[in-house]
Every structure is written in C-alpha cells, then in structure tokens.
Amino acid sequence: MPIEVNGVSYETDENGYLVSLEDWNEDVAVKLAEGEDVEMGDNEWQIVRFLRNYYxxxxxxxxxxVLTKAIAKENGMEKKEASEFLYGMFPKGPALQACKIAGLPKPTGCV
Structure with missing residues (x-):
C-alpha cells in the first residue's frame, strides 16, 4: 500500500515498511511516524539516525x-533506563517502529 508525501507516491509492503530503502527521506519518515502515532522530536530523530547509520x-x-546498549552508552544511562527511554518513544517496540520510520526493513526476529 503506497503512502503519499509531497505529491510523490512511495511503495510500502503489507506491514507499512518502505519497499525501497532509497525512497527514504525525513519527510517520508514523518509520514511513517504519523502512521505509527509517533511524534518526531529530537530523541526520536536520534534513534532514527542511529538506526540508519548502523544499517x-x-x-x-x-x-x-544492541540498540538499547548503544543508546544507554551514548546517553550515559543504565540499560534499564535506556529501555524505558526507547519504549517511551516507540511503545509498539523500538526496533519494529523505529526501523519502519527509519525506512529500514523489518528487523529479523520481530513478529
């Protein structure tokens, strides 16, 4: 099912992930985030950029x-704090939702 951003249509799979990684840009990310009921603030962008760099x-x-450990280290947090931080932004699962918003494929092991 495609999404439309600034008059351009972008193809997504049955789960709403971009079919082509090259289609991603920040405007597309905002549109994907809207579909996930996630408001993109500085912290959310930090996670999205981390995921894109990692990928x-x-x-x-x-x-x-891995994501939790890296974010804990990057932000001077304990792992539990980092996990709460991530789930606070991405309540349906940081890997699942944040990867979708980052324009990445669905992570392996996510149902």
Whole structure:
C-alpha cells in the first residue's frame, strides 16, 4: 500500500515498511511516524539516525538488545533506563517502529 508525501507516491509492503530503502527521506519518515502515532522530536530523530547509520555499516538493523546498549552508552544511562527511554518513544517496540520510520526493513526476529 503506497503512502503519499509531497505529491510523490512511495511503495510500502503489507506491514507499512518502505519497499525501497532509497525512497527514504525525513519527510517520508514523518509520514511513517504519523502512521505509527509517533511524534518526531529530537530523541526520536536520534534513534532514527542511529538506526540508519548502523544499517549503513552492517547492512542489518540492530536487535533491540544492541540498540538499547548503544543508546544507554551514548546517553550515559543504565540499560534499564535506556529501555524505558526507547519504549517511551516507540511503545509498539523500538526496533519494529523505529526501523519502519527509519525506512529500514523489518528487523529479523520481530513478529
């Protein structure tokens, strides 16, 4: 089912993930976030940018544990704090929702 952003149609799969990684831009991210009931603030953008950088480097989205550990380190938090921080922004699952907003494929292991 396609989404439309600024008069351009972008193809998504049956779960709402972009079919083509190259279609992603910040306007598309905002549209995807709206569909997830996520408001994009500085913290949300931090996570999206982290995920995109991680994907660029490893060609895979990080597991939630990896994401939580990295965000804890980056923000001087304990892992539990980082997990609460992530789930506070992405209540349906930080990997699942944040990867969708970041224009990345659905993470492996996510149902």
């Amino acid at each position: 660029d480097e490893y060609q895979i989205a990080p597991a939630v544990k």
